[in-house]
Amino acid sequence: MQGKHSPCSLETMNTIARRYFQDLPREVAVVTAIAFCVALGYGIVAPVLPLFAESFGVSALAASAVISLFAFMRFVSATPSGWLVNKLGERWVLGVGLSMVSVSSALAGTAQTYSQLLFLRAAGGLGSAMFSVAAMSLLLHSVDPQHRGRAVSMYQSGFLFGGLAGPFVGGLVVGISIRAPFFVYSGTLMLAVCTALFTLPKMPKTAALEKEAKKSEVVDTMQLKEALSFRAYWTAMTVNLVTGMTSFGLRMTLIPLFVIEVLHKGAQTSSMSFLVSSVMQALLLLPVGRMIDVRGRKPALVIGCTLLTTSLMVLTASKSLEVFLVSMMIMGAASSFLGATPSAMVGDIVKTRKGGQVVGLYQMTGDLGIIIGPLLAGYLKDSTGGYFMPFMVSVLVSAVALAMSATVRETKPKMANKLSQENYETTSS
16 A cells, blocks of 8 residues: 555655746755755744843843844844845855854854843844845846746745744753754854855856846846835835734734733743744745746735735734634735745846845845834833734734735736746646
8 A cells, every 4th residue: 555655645746846846946945945044043042042141130121132133233234235245246145144143153152241142143133134135136136037936935935944943943952051052053054054155156047037138138236226216116115014013023022912911821822823823824835926926926915915904903803712813824824925925026126137235125124124013012002001002003004015015016027927827837737
């Protein structure tokens, strides 16, 4: 019986691989592997970081500042990192950025004072910005329009699965020492550095992109001022900002408290809700990526914003655990759409040109949302004494993103639409 079913299983896996990963350049697989290593390491160190900071005898606020400073340095470094990408190329900026995070993390594991830890995490935030801008720029630069959605979805799947595995591995590592996760994190990042430097080509560009560049005779570098003249770019940045504020900021800050104070459940229920959301996102990432390539960016963006708005409305009305879990499932589905679609739109705007600063500003909006989202949500909860107001404000900002998405023009080239439809029909048959 085992021999009878094995070929079928192998054939099924091959069919899935052909449908989702065919025609993607090598760079996509490489940056996905790098994303997995980065997220795995961060998932290991993140749960112990506040505890390690408090071991130096500082307040809870000071311990939280270690996390906030990392995010702030990512925010302020995004645009300069884009400039470096334009000047030096994605490959080296990516490698240097990952090296900075790796070295600073290893040194953080040896920190003897709170000030040392704070400084090293700030340096890590700078390197993280360099890596993320370079990786996204490389990804968008390496694929043509009819594969851009799948490429971004595949890249984000690396972060998702690495993030899911990280806490599990971290639970084993922290038993050795509270400092051990920092060295493991450094090791996973160094593995990512080696992957970047030894497997990425020096000048990543597909033959299709070279042909398109020669045909259109485009300028080599896209200026930020030009990108800001496109309404689609503003829409992508707005959606990225709202996603950072809600799916990350609100979810990480208030939902654990909401589970305890309103639903009267424990921390285990909160963790389960995050897992439910992540599993839903993981199941939809690759199909959504294919939809983005076949149907276009605008339909996926509208669906994602609709799902996000719906999930927040359901969350606002949640009075039972069952309704709350439904809202988290819908939020996970929204994340699968909103993680990839705006990035694909930015790639359509940049086209074959260097767009480090354009990508940097786009990434900056997501970091800004992650920074101000928790602050705004916490302020509204404290000032109103409940969760209704912060949840409703989240609904409103999500509705703004939905309105912009519904009125923006499609950015995917028509020829790419035709090619994607033909590929879809071929692989489906």
